[in-house]
Amino acid sequence: MAKFKHAIVVGASSGIGREIARQLAASGCRVGAVARRGERLAELEKEFPQLIVPCVHDATDYDSVPKVFQDLTGQVGGLDLIVYASGVMPIVEVDEYSFEKDKAMIDTNVLGAIAWLNQAAERFSHTGHGSLVGIGSVAGDRGRMKQPVYNASKAALHTYLEALRNRLDRKGVKVVTIKPGPVKTEMTAGLDMPGMMEPEQVAAFVIKKASKTGEHYVSPKHAVIFAIIRNIPSWIFRRLNI
Amino acid sequence: MDLPTPQHLALPGDKIREITGFGMSFRADSYVFQPTTLDEVREVFALARQVGRNIVLRGAGRSYGDAAIDAESIALDFTQMKRFLSWDPETGIAECEPGVTIEDLWRTGLPHGWWPKVVSGTMFPTLGGALAMNIHGKNNFRMGTLGDNVLEIDLMTVDGKVRTLTPDQELFYAAISSAGLLGVITRVKLGMKKVHSGDLKVYAESLPNWDAQIEAFEKRAENADYMVSWVDCFGSGAGAGRGLFHAAWHLPDEDSESLLPFHQDLPEKIAKVVPKSQVWRILKPLNNRFGMKWLNAAKHLSGKFVGNRKMHTQSLVAFSFLLDYVPNWRNAYLPDGFIQYQTFVPKEAAKRVFAKQIEMTQEAKMEPFLGVLKKHKPDRFLLSHSLDGYSFALDFKVSEETWPRLQRLCQRMNEMVIESGGRFYLAKDGTLTPEHAQAYLGENLTTLQLLKKELDPEGLLTSGQARRLKLFESA
Numbered sequence: 283m284a285k286f287k288h289a290i291v292v293g294a295s296s297g298i299g300r301e302i303a304r305q306l307a308a309s310g311c312r313v314g315a316v317a318r319r320g321e322r323l324a325e326l327e328k329e330f331p332q333l334i335v336p337c338v339h340d341a342t343d344y345d346s347v348p349k350v351f352q353d354l355t356g357q358v359g360g361l362d363l364i365v366y367a368s369g370v371m372p373i374v375e376v377d378e379y380s381f382e383k384d385k386a387m388i389d390t391n392v393l394g395a396i397a398w399l400n401q402a403a404e405r406f407s408h409t410g411h412g413s414l415v416g417i418g419s420v421a422g423d424r425g426r427m428k429q430p431v432y433n434a435s436k437a438a439l440h441t442y443l444e445a446l447r448n449r450l451d452r453k454g455v456k457v458v459t460i461k462p463g464p465v466k467t468e469m470t471a472g473l474d475m476p477g478m479m480e481p482e483q484v485a486a487f488v489i490k491k492a493s494k495t496g497e498h499y500v501s502p503k504h505a506v507i508f509a510i511i512r513n514i515p516s517w518i519f520r521r522l523n524i
Numbered sequence: 525m526d527l528p529t530p531q532h533l534a535l536p537g538d539k540i541r542e543i544t545g546f547g548m549s550f551r552a553d554s555y556v557f558q559p560t561t562l563d564e565v566r567e568v569f570a571l572a573r574q575v576g577r578n579i580v581l582r583g584a585g586r587s588y589g590d591a592a593i594d595a596e597s598i599a600l601d602f603t604q605m606k607r608f609l610s611w612d613p614e615t616g617i618a619e620c621e622p623g624v625t626i627e628d629l630w631r632t633g634l635p636h637g638w639w640p641k642v643v644s645g646t647m648f649p650t651l652g653g654a655l656a657m658n659i660h661g662k663n664n665f666r667m668g669t670l671g672d673n674v675l676e677i678d679l680m681t682v683d684g685k686v687r688t689l690t691p692d693q694e695l696f697y698a699a700i701s702s703a704g705l706l707g708v709i710t711r712v713k714l715g716m717k718k719v720h721s722g723d724l725k726v727y728a729e730s731l732p733n734w735d736a737q738i739e740a741f742e743k744r745a746e747n748a749d750y751m752v753s754w755v756d757c758f759g760s761g762a763g764a765g766r767g768l769f770h771a772a773w774h775l776p777d778e779d780s781e782s783l784l785p786f787h788q789d790l791p792e793k794i795a796k797v798v799p800k801s802q803v804w805r806i807l808k809p810l811n812n813r814f815g816m817k818w819l820n821a822a823k824h825l826s827g828k829f830v831g832n833r834k835m836h837t838q839s840l841v842a843f844s845f846l847l848d849y850v851p852n853w854r855n856a857y858l859p860d861g862f863i864q865y866q867t868f869v870p871k872e873a874a875k876r877v878f879a880k881q882i883e884m885t886q887e888a889k890m891e892p893f894l895g896v897l898k899k900h901k902p903d904r905f906l907l908s909h910s911l912d913g914y915s916f917a918l919d920f921k922v923s924e925e926t927w928p929r930l931q932r933l934c935q936r937m938n939e940m941v942i943e944s945g946g947r948f949y950l951a952k953d954g955t956l957t958p959e960h961a962q963a964y965l966g967e968n969l970t971t972l973q974l975l976k977k978e979l980d981p982e983g984l985l986t987s988g989q990a991r992r993l994k995l996f997e998s999a
């Protein structure tokens with residue numbers, strides 16, 4: 283397992299991202315921790331004073347990303363890993379078609395990811411090293427009735443990362459897609475889902491796989507189940523209640 | 525050179541590169557700018573201030589450690605500022621931009637009978653980088669360092685001002701040798717040495733031990749033009765210090781054909797079959813303790829039985845730049861690279877300290893794969909590495925796993941060097957501590973710090989090495 287020395291985690295104020303930042307810092311890595319809630323980042327910094335570099339930023343403020351990214355890599359002292367973990371999943375009823383909620387998901391889950399990861403991809407393509415990780419989801423494997431745009435946002439992220447992988451693999455850069463199933467975080471608070479994982483567990487998995495280019499399901503069970511789900515013909519899938 | 529417009533405050537993303545020391549064990553990402561004019565250098569100073577970044581100066585990147593790299597800084601790379609501003613084939617005097625290399629010098633001079641007075645073991649260093657480290661050659665005991673053989677330099681400080689410095693000014697001795705931390709050397713004027721032949725007369729002698737090594741140098745120091753000796757660092761007991769000594773002399777007779785580059789250029793293939801660009805691939809599987817023990821022993825034996833105590837002729841280029849013969853040889857040390865550890869010890873203590881160094885590396889089972897001995901004389905440059913004595917340069921393979929142990933080993937060896945009154949060479953350093961640097965530099969470090977305050981008060985110029993050695997932290 284590669285030992286990372288300089289990392290950025292976007293979406294480091296709670297859930298999976300916060301755990302990734304914490305575990306990286308605990309291994310001695312300097313981490314640029316990005317999110318909107320500064321007080322949460324300050325708590326992290328208190329926990330790892332020399333290692334967490336807090337950066338208050340809204341990932342949907344796309345125009346500011348190039349400068350924020352560059353300044354942060356400067357403060358961190360380099361970059362060998364970036365994880366984009368920011369994401370939103372507002373509750374959407376099965377008969378709800380709220381453009382506002384849908385746009386919020388595309389803005390953060392897709393465009394924010396592209397704004398940040400494009401910067402990292404450009405940098406890594408020139409330096410010839412680095413790992414770029416996006417937190418996708420099993421939810422992106424099919425369009426399902428409950429979360430059309432969340433599903434679409436994760437599918438877009440997966441395809442974008444696949445394309446980056448094809449661009450950057452030959453330059454020595456790792457591009458990694460992580461597909462967790464349900465995880466106990468603020469995003470899923472109040473949702474009752476079977477087999478929920480702890481964010482610590484997912485974070486450890488992300489760090490372990492961060493230097494292994496490719497797509498990774500966090501749970502081996504999901505790897506099998508979603509291989510089947512991905513191949514269910516559409517005319518059957520639309521009749522199922524999943 | 526494309527600089528961003530002032531309102532666009534981020535540095536151009538496509539300028540970033542991973543740059544390394546020659547040993548590849550020190551790496552850093554930097555925004556690389558390659559100016560071609562003095563105004564472009566000034567523009568980069570202004571840009572660095574605008575974006576709040578430091579600058580590290582860089583020539584051909586032939587320093588082994590972290591002297592010409594610095595994470596996240598702007599790397600000001602002079603390899604494209606490489607014009608001869610003047611050249612007189614009658615007098616052998618050249619005025620060069622800092623990116624002119626030692627190779628450019630000999631290719632320009634030799635057809636007219638001029639050879640650079642001081643060259644390093646590789647022809648690729650730039651004059652700016654070579655003077656910042658004040659390089660020495662195999663003739664250091666006779667000719668001194670490169671700085672001793674320069675007529676004039678221009679130094680551009682970070683305020684954009686250029687001052688011309690000559691050997692009668694104190695600042696000349698600080699600008700040269702201070703590892704690019706006081707300003708940019710933007711012009712170098714030097715004279716070359718008149719030669720009549722492009723060949724040297726070379727004497728080889730296989731040596732059994734340390735006593736014989738020092739004796740060989742002392743015996744020929746009076747009249748040899750060049751001296752160097754290879755040491756088999758796996759030799760122990762009675763064989764400790766065994767190796768192969770070479771002395772060389774310029775030839776007095778006119779031989780104009782041998783002055784031409786085609787006579788000098790190294791062949792494309794080794795033993796007429798292996799393309800030299802591929803030789804490192806053959807070396808790689810041997811590049812471990814056992815392979816190298818065997819290779820060193822084989823070299824010792826062949827030195828003993830082939831050409832021992834005999835004279836032969838060799839071209840200036842082949843003798844001077846043997847290491848350039850195998851391009852990319854350093855790749856044999858991938859993935860984690862290597863360091864060169866070169867220490868300078870006064871004459872009386874040299875044998876004792878170097879023999880002990882090798883014993884320590886053998887005890888630690890971390891023997892250097894290459895050891896080279898040279899004789900030196902003192903000079904008056906501020907961060908000089910040279911002294912009246914000997915230097916021993918050792919190549920150590922680095923791996924992520926053994927690096928902490930290797931650092932501790934080198935630091936223990938440093939203690940012995942300091943205790944003997946010895947010195948270190950920043951071009952080869954990757955293991956000094958701030959305390960060791962302070963100990964060997966003494967008062968000169970204080971002088972450097974005072975000059976830094978005067979010439980670069982904002983501390984714009986830095987390097988990974990300057991940070992590691994905390995050169996300016998106590999200033």
Ligand SMILES: Cc1cc2nc3c(=O)[nH]c(=O)nc-3n(C[C@H](O)[C@H](O)[C@H](O)COP(=O)(O)OP(=O)(O)OC[C@H]3O[C@@H](n4cnc5c(N)ncnc54)[C@H](O)[C@@H]3O)c2cc1C
Nearest residue numbers: 583584585586587645649650652653656659660704709951
């Ligand atoms: C195979 C090999 C053999 C060698 N043999 C010898 C030898 O025999 N003797 C010897 O003395 N050395 C030797 N060296 C070391 C080498 O000569 C020095 O490291 C030299 O400084 C390299 O020059 P460079 O242009 O690559 O500079 P770099 O390594 O790029 O930079 C060296 C220093 O110069 C500074 N610098 C660069 N340009 C400028 C400028 N224009 N103005 C001010 N500062 C500047 C940098 O900041 C840095 O501190 C050898 C190196 C190799 C790889």
Ligand SMILES: NC(=O)c1ccc[n+]([C@@H]2O[C@H](COP(=O)([O-])OP(=O)(O)OC[C@H]3O[C@@H](n4cnc5c(N)ncnc54)[C@H](OP(=O)(O)O)[C@@H]3O)[C@@H](O)[C@H]2O)c1
Nearest residue numbers: 293295296297298317318319341368369419464465467469
């Ligand atoms: N939880 C699950 O079951 C699950 C399953 C699969 C995949 N995922 C994915 O995993 C990732 C992390 O989710 P999580 O479960 O850890 O959720 P979480 O606890 O809600 O964390 C989301 C993180 O994203 C940040 N964020 C949201 N909007 C942002 C914006 N505009 N700008 C910057 N940062 C923003 C949040 O920080 P601020 O609010 O402070 O800005 C927070 O740090 C998401 O991509 C999610 O889709 C989650």
